Amino acid sequence: SQQGEEDPQALSIQEGENATMNCSYKTSINNLQWYRQNSGRGLVHLILIRSNEREKHSGRLRVTLDTSKKSSSLLITASRAADTASYFCATSQGAQKLVFGQGTRLTINP
């Protein structure tokens, strides 16, 4: 079963708007990572946030982590057409593997 559950499953916005997607998980984690996947290709790592961190930034990306609620959010500001992709959260729990959510499919409309 998937550890992470992304919400929403699909999101369509206009170019220039901000996109927010959420991830919830079930057990305690070591860290949480966000990945992007373009149309059936390999995943690209975006950002890693450790369990003792609450917020992290990377360019137009902002990730928050609330371990008390077992949730994380990814904010993409000033979206571009090139941001169209599927976004996955992945958690590591102590078992030596990453567990991925089902992903959020983001579409940026020009």
Next chain:
Amino acid sequence: KAGVTQTPRYLIKTRGQQVTLSCSPISGHRSVSWYQQTPGQGLQFLFEYFSETQRNKGNFPGRFSGRQFSNSRSEMNVSTLELGDSALYLCASSFPLAYQETQYFGPGTRLLVL
């Protein structure tokens, strides 16, 4: 630094056949993980190898196996293929521990079983 490479990129097989997929990690990376991605089940962990040893395994039948060589290159094998094995198989490498650090993914091998 060259990224993770996977060969072949596309493969068509028929039921009952077996298939071997190859993955070359980023130079210096010793951990290689394999994932299966399907529209219905999403991304599922198959197994992880570190220094030629399988360190972790997902919930897949024994038809799925793998190995890692001394140069960290890895192969996965699927025997007696079933229609449901049609998927994108992704390999990822990392250093030093897969579950703690960033994983770098290859482009994947798309397998179609007819």
